[in-house]
Amino acid sequence: xxxxxxxxxxAILPHLWPISSHTPKEFVLALAVVxxxxxxxxxxxxxxxxxxxxxxxxxxxxxxxVMSFRGQVSLDSATTFLAAAxxxxxxxxxxxxxxxxxxxxxxxxLAAVFLFEQSILTALYGVVVxxxxxxxxxxxxxxxxxxxxxxxxSAWLLLVSVPFMLVFYVLFPRIAPLWTLTLQxxxxxxxxxxxxxxxxxxxxxxxxxxxxxxxxSRIDGQSSARFLGDNxxxxxxxxxxxxxxxxxxxxxxxxxxxxxxxxxxxxxxPSSAFNNTATQSARWEVDVVQQASGQTWLFGxxxxxxDSDDVGRTDDDLLxxxxxxxxxxxxxxxxxxxxxxxxxxxxxxxxxxYTELPKGSNPLTARWAQRLWLGSQGAEDFLTRVMRHFQxxxxxxxxxxxxxxxxxxxxxxxxxxxxxxxxxxxxxAVIARSVGLPARLVSGYQGGEWxxxxxxxxxxxxxxxxxxxxxxxxxxxxxxxxxxxxxxHRIERGLEDAVRDxxxxxxxxxxxxxxxxHLGWLTSLRTQFExxxxxxxxxxxxxxxEQQQRWLQQWLGQASWQSxxxxxxxxxxxxxxxxxxxxxxQRPRIRLPQWQREWHALQKSAYAMGVVHEQGVPPxxxxxxxxxxxxxxxxxxxxxMQQLNAVVYAHPxxxxxxxxxxxxxxxxxxxxxx
Amino acid sequence: xxxxxxxxxxxxxxxxxxxxxxxxxxTLSHRxxxxxxxxxxxxxxxxxxxxxxxxxxxxxxxxxxxxxWLFSMGLATMLFTFHNAAGVTLRAGASxxxxxxxxxxxxxxxxxxRGGAHHSLALSFTPQDDASFTLIxxxxxxxxxxxxAFVPAKRGALNSGRFKLTSHYPLGVFRxxxxxxxxxxxxxxxxxxxxxxxxxHASGDPLNEPSTRSRIQRSGDDVQGVRSYQExxxxxxxxxxxxxxxxxxxxxxxxxxxxxxxxxDWHCTPGRDVEQKLSxxxxxxxxxxxxxxxxxxxxxxxxxxxxQGGSHKLRCLERLARYQA
Numbered sequence: 001x002x003x004x005x006x007x008x009x010x011a012i013l014p015h016l017w018p019i020s021s022h023t024p025k026e027f028v029l030a031l032a033v034v035x036x037x038x039x040x041x042x043x044x045x046x047x048x049x050x051x052x053x054x055x056x057x058x059x060x061x062x063x064x065x066v067m068s069f070r071g072q073v074s075l076d077s078a079t080t081f082l083a084a085a086x087x088x089x090x091x092x093x094x095x096x097x098x099x100x101x102x103x104x105x106x107x108x109x110l111a112a113v114f115l116f117e118q119s120i121l122t123a124l125y126g127v128v129v130x131x132x133x134x135x136x137x138x139x140x141x142x143x144x145x146x147x148x149x150x151x152x153x154s155a156w157l158l159l160v161s162v163p164f165m166l167v168f169y170v171l172f173p174r175i176a177p178l179w180t181l182t183l184q185x186x187x188x189x190x191x192x193x194x195x196x197x198x199x200x201x202x203x204x205x206x207x208x209x210x211x212x213x214x215x216x217s218r219i220d221g222q223s224s225a226r227f228l229g230d231n232x233x234x235x236x237x238x239x240x241x242x243x244x245x246x247x248x249x250x251x252x253x254x255x256x257x258x259x260x261x262x263x264x265x266x267x268x269x270p271s272s273a274f275n276n277t278a279t280q281s282a283r284w285e286v287d288v289v290q291q292a293s294g295q296t297w298l299f300g301x302x303x304x305x306x307d308s309d310d311v312g313r314t315d316d317d318l319l320x321x322x323x324x325x326x327x328x329x330x331x332x333x334x335x336x337x338x339x340x341x342x343x344x345x346x347x348x349x350x351x352x353x354y355t356e357l358p359k360g361s362n363p364l365t366a367r368w369a370q371r372l373w374l375g376s377q378g379a380e381d382f383l384t385r386v387m388r389h390f391q392x393x394x395x396x397x398x399x400x401x402x403x404x405x406x407x408x409x410x411x412x413x414x415x416x417x418x419x420x421x422x423x424x425x426x427x428x429a430v431i432a433r434s435v436g437l438p439a440r441l442v443s444g445y446q447g448g449e450w451x452x453x454x455x456x457x458x459x460x461x462x463x464x465x466x467x468x469x470x471x472x473x474x475x476x477x478x479x480x481x482x483x484x485x486x487x488x489h490r491i492e493r494g495l496e497d498a499v500r501d502x503x504x505x506x507x508x509x510x511x512x513x514x515x516x517x518h519l520g521w522l523t524s525l526r527t528q529f530e531x532x533x534x535x536x537x538x539x540x541x542x543x544x545x546e547q548q549q550r551w552l553q554q555w556l557g558q559a560s561w562q563s564x565x566x567x568x569x570x571x572x573x574x575x576x577x578x579x580x581x582x583x584x585x586q587r588p589r590i591r592l593p594q595w596q597r598e599w600h601a602l603q604k605s606a607y608a609m610g611v612v613h614e615q616g617v618p619p620x621x622x623x624x625x626x627x628x629x630x631x632x633x634x635x636x637x638x639x640x641m642q643q644l645n646a647v648v649y650a651h652p653x654x655x656x657x658x659x660x661x662x663x664x665x666x667x668x669x670x671x672x673x674x
Numbered sequence: 675x676x677x678x679x680x681x682x683x684x685x686x687x688x689x690x691x692x693x694x695x696x697x698x699x700x701t702l703s704h705r706x707x708x709x710x711x712x713x714x715x716x717x718x719x720x721x722x723x724x725x726x727x728x729x730x731x732x733x734x735x736x737x738x739x740x741x742x743w744l745f746s747m748g749l750a751t752m753l754f755t756f757h758n759a760a761g762v763t764l765r766a767g768a769s770x771x772x773x774x775x776x777x778x779x780x781x782x783x784x785x786x787x788r789g790g791a792h793h794s795l796a797l798s799f800t801p802q803d804d805a806s807f808t809l810i811x812x813x814x815x816x817x818x819x820x821x822x823a824f825v826p827a828k829r830g831a832l833n834s835g836r837f838k839l840t841s842h843y844p845l846g847v848f849r850x851x852x853x854x855x856x857x858x859x860x861x862x863x864x865x866x867x868x869x870x871x872x873x874x875h876a877s878g879d880p881l882n883e884p885s886t887r888s889r890i891q892r893s894g895d896d897v898q899g900v901r902s903y904q905e906x907x908x909x910x911x912x913x914x915x916x917x918x919x920x921x922x923x924x925x926x927x928x929x930x931x932x933x934x935x936x937x938x939d940w941h942c943t944p945g946r947d948v949e950q951k952l953s954x955x956x957x958x959x960x961x962x963x964x965x966x967x968x969x970x971x972x973x974x975x976x977x978x979x980x981x982q983g984g985s986h987k988l989r990c991l992e993r994l995a996r997y998q999a
Contacts, residue, residue, distance in 0.1 A: 100714065110740065111740050111741075112728075122736075126740065130743065134747065138843070141843045142793040144794075145811060160750050161743060162746075165745075168745065169738065174733070178731055541735045545733075572749075579750070579753040582753070586757060
C-alpha cells in the first residue's frame with residue numbers, strides 16, 4: 001500500500017515541483033488534502049469516502065480544473081485533469097484492479113512530465129519512477145514476498161527490456177501525428193520577443209539559459225566532416241544568428257510589421273533556385289539543436305538554406321518552422337560565407353515599409369541626420385560617418401541605461417549616451433530612415449561559446465543581440481552593428497567582457513555557474529554536464545522521422561518502410577528467441593539413473609506387448625506378469641527382482657555404481673528378450 | 675472451460691487428457707502450461723495506448739522511449755510469467771475419503787523442480803469462482819502442502835478431475851495456467867440418506883430382528899465402566915470427561931458384549947434405485963456404528979460379515995462406494 005502511494009507520489013511530484021508552471025496553485029492544495037486524507041485512511045483514522053462524497057469530489061475537481069483554465073483545452077489543462085483524476089483514484093483504492101489503474105495512471109503522469117521537460121535528469125528520474133511503479137505492480141501480484149524482492153525483480157525486468165526498447169526506439173516507424181494538436185503549454189519560455197523597445201534585451205541578458213547549439217561540418221563533395229578545433233570555423237565576430245526582422249517603428253518600439261514575406265519550405269520544388277546554386281555551392285552544413293522557444297522562429301546565419309523537413313526560409317532571409325517549438329528541435333542548414341545571390345531591387349512597397357517613420361517623432365535626430373547627409377558623398381560615406389560618430393563620441397555600453405521617454409532616440413543620442421545594442425541599432429536605423437535609406441532592425445543572437453573538443457557553439461540568452469540592416473543599391477541588404485563601435489568586446493569576446501567593469505553580468509543570478517568562470521572545477525563540471533546534455537539532445541531527443549530516415553539510409557542503404565518493418569519484426573523475434581532459449585536453459589533437468597531409464601523402456605515394451613503396469617504398483621507385479629506372459633522369461637525375472645531389491649533397498653551410503661550398472665544391463669537384456 | 679458447447683468440451687477434455695495425463699505428480703512445463711494476455715492487464719494496456727498516442731502526436735522522444743520501454747516490459751513479462759510457473763511440481767498428498775456432496779480438502783504438495791522461487795500460484799477446482807482459490811508462493815527450495823476444496827458429486831473412487839493452476843505474476847499483463855489432474859487416492863461414499871431401520875423377516879436368518887433391536891437399544895444406555903481407548907472405538911464411546919483429565923484417551927465400556935448381531939440388508943431399504951438404496955444403507959451403517967451395534971452388510975453380490983468398530987465401518991462404506999450393480 002505504501003509502495004503504491006510512494007509510486008504515485010513520485011509520478012505526480014514533478015507536476016508540483018519543479019515544472020509546476022502548468023499546475024494551478026489551488027490544485028496543489030487539493031492534492032495535499034487528498035494525500036493526507038489517504039494517509040489517515042491507511043492508518044484507519046478516517047473511513048472510506050461514501051459514494052455521494054466521491055461524486056461531489058469528482059464534480060468539484062472537474063469544476064476546479066475547468067475554472068482555473070477558463071474552459072480552455074490545452075496541454076496544461078489536460079495534464080492537470082489527469083493529475084486530478086488520478087489523485088481522486090487514490091481515495092478509491094480497494095481492489096487490485098483499482099491499484100492497477102492507479103499505476104497505469106502513474107505511468108501516464110510520467111509521460112506527461114516528459115511533455116514539459118526532457119533533460120537528462122528528468123529522464124533519469126523517469127527511470128526511477130518506472131522502476132518504482134513496476135515494483136508496486138509486482139507487489140500487487142506477490143503479497144507474501146519482501147518488497148526488496150519485488151524491487152529486484154522490477155529492476156531485472158526493466159533491464160532485460162532495454163534491448164527491446166532500443167530496437168523499437170531506433171526502428172519503429174516514426175509516423176506523422178495521428179491528428180493535429182492545438183494543445184500547447186502556457187509555460188513561460190525565456191527568449192526573444194517579437195518587438196524591441198528600449199530596455200528589452202537587457203532583461204534577456206540576465207538569463208544564462210541555453211538558446212541553441214550549433215555544430216559545423218565542412219562539405220567536400222558528398223562527404224562532410226564535423227569541424228573540431230580550438231577556434232570556431234567562423235570568427236565569433238561574424239556569428240550573427242538572425243531570428244527576426246523588425247520593420248515597423250512607432251517612435252519608441254520596433255516590431256514585426258504587417259508586411260509578411262513569403263516562406264519557402266524544405267524540401268524545395270525541383271525548380272527552386274535553392275536546389276542548384278545555393279545548396280551546391282554551400283561549403284558548410286550547420287547542425288542546430290534548438291531549445292524549446294514556444295515560437296516558430298529558428299536561428300541561422302545570413303544566407304542559410306534549410307536542409308531539414310519542416311524548416312522554411314523567408315524572403316527576408318530568416319528560418320522558420322511550421323509549428324511553435326515546445327521541445328528541443330534539431331535541424332540542418334547549408335551555409336556559405338559568400339552568402340546567397342541577393343535580391344537586386346526593392347519593390348516600391350518594400351521601399352515604403354523600410355523607410356517609414358512616425359511623423360514628428362525624434363525631430364532632433366532627423367535634423368541631425370539630414371545635416372550629415374548633406375555633407376556626405378553617397379550612402380556609404382554617410383553610413384561610415386554615422387558609425388564613426390558612435391565610435392568617437394562619448395557613448396557608453398551599459399546594461400543599466402537611464403530610462404527614456406517618448407522620443408527615445410533623441411534622448412539617447414543627444415542626452416544620455418548610454419545604452420546597449422537595441423539603443424544603438426534603433427538609433428542608427430532611425431538615422432538611416434530619416435534620410436530615406438531603407439533600414440530594418442534585426443534581432444537574434446551574436447556570438448556563442450565555442451566548445452572546441454566537441455565542435456559546437458552554445459548560444460545562451462545573454463548572447464541576445466540587435467543590429468540593423470540597410471539597403472544599399474547594387475549591394476542589397478548590408479549588416480551594420482553600431483554596438484561594435486562602442487563596445488568591440490561585446491562582439492569579439494561576449495557580453496561578460498563588455499560589462500566586466502560594470503559588474504552587471506548575470507547580476508541577478510546568484511547561482512549561475514556562468515558567473516563563476518574563474519573557478520576551474522566548476523566550469524569543467526558545467527562543461528561536462530552541458531556536453532552530456534548536448535549529445536542527449538542531438539542523438540536521443542531529436543531522433544525523429546527525418547533522423548530515422550537518414551540513419552537508416554546510412555546503415556541500410558535505400559530502405560523502404562516495409563523492409564524496416566521486416567527488420568523490426570526479425571530483431572524482435574530474435575530477441576524473443578533469446579528469451580526462450582533462456583527459459584529452455586532454466587528448465588528443470590532431472591536425470592534419472594540409467595537403470596530407471598531402462599526400467600521405463602521395459603515398461604513401454606511390456607505395454608506394447610499388452611502387459612500393462614499400473615502406476616504405484618511394485619515392480620515385481622510387472623515382472624510376474626511378464627513371466628506369465630512368456631514363461632521362458634521366468635528365470636530372468638526372478639534374478640532381476642533380486643538384483644533390483646539389492647540396488648533399490650541398499651543403504652544410500654553404500655550405493656554401488658557397479659551394481660546399478662549391472663542392473664541396467666540386466667533390464668535391457670530382459671527387454672531385448674521379450 | 676464450462677462455457678464451451680458440449681461437443682467441443684468433450685474434444686477439449688480428450689485432447690487435454692492426452693496432453694496432460696493424470697499422474698501422481700506432474701512438473702509443469704511447456705507441455706502443460708498455457709499463456710495468454712490477461713484481462714487484468716486491461717487497464718495497463720489502455721494506459722499504454724494513451725502514452726503511445728501521446729508520443730506519436732507530440733513527436734516526443736522521451737514519451738516514445740517510455741512507451742517502447744513499457745511495451746518491451748510487457749513482452750518480457752511473458753517470459754517472466756511463464757518462467758514463474760514452469761518447473762512447479764504438484765504431487766497428490768495423503769488419501770482423503772468422505773461422502774458425496776461433502777467438501778473434500780484435498781492435499782496437494784507443491785514444490786519446485788529446479789529448487790527456485792515461485793510466486794503467487796492460485797490453485798482452485800472452481801475456476802468460475804474467483805474467491806475460492808488458494809494462493810501460495812514458494813521460496814527457494816521450499817515445498818508446501820495446500821489443501822484444495824473439492825466437492826465430489828458422485829460416489830466411487832475419488833476422481834477429482836482437473837484443477838486449475840493460475841498465475842498473473844509479475845505484472846498481471848499475462849496469465850499462465852494449467853489444468854492439472856492428479857491421481858488422488860480416496861473414496862467417495864454415498865451421500866447418507868436417513869430412513870428408519872428395516873430388518874428382513876424372510877431372509878431365513880437366525881436373527882430375530884425385533885428382539886435384537888430392543889436388546890441392543892437397551893444395551894446402549896448402560897455404561898459399565900471405562901477402559902483405555904483402543905483403535906476402532908467409535909467417537910460416541912469415548913469418555914470425553916475422563917479423557918479430558920489428561921490421562922490419555924478413555925472409552926466407555928458398555929454393559930453388553932454384544933453377542934447378537936443385525937444385518938443391514940440391501941433388499942430392506944425403501945429406496946427405489948441403486949443410488950438411493952446405497953445412500954440409505956450408508957446412513958444405516960453410520961447410525962449402527964454410532965449406536966455401537968454389531969452389524970453386517972448384505973449387498974446383492976456380496977456380504978460383509980457382522981463386526982463392529984471404525985475399520986469395519988470404513989470397510990462397509992468403501993464397499994458401498996465402489997458398489998457396481
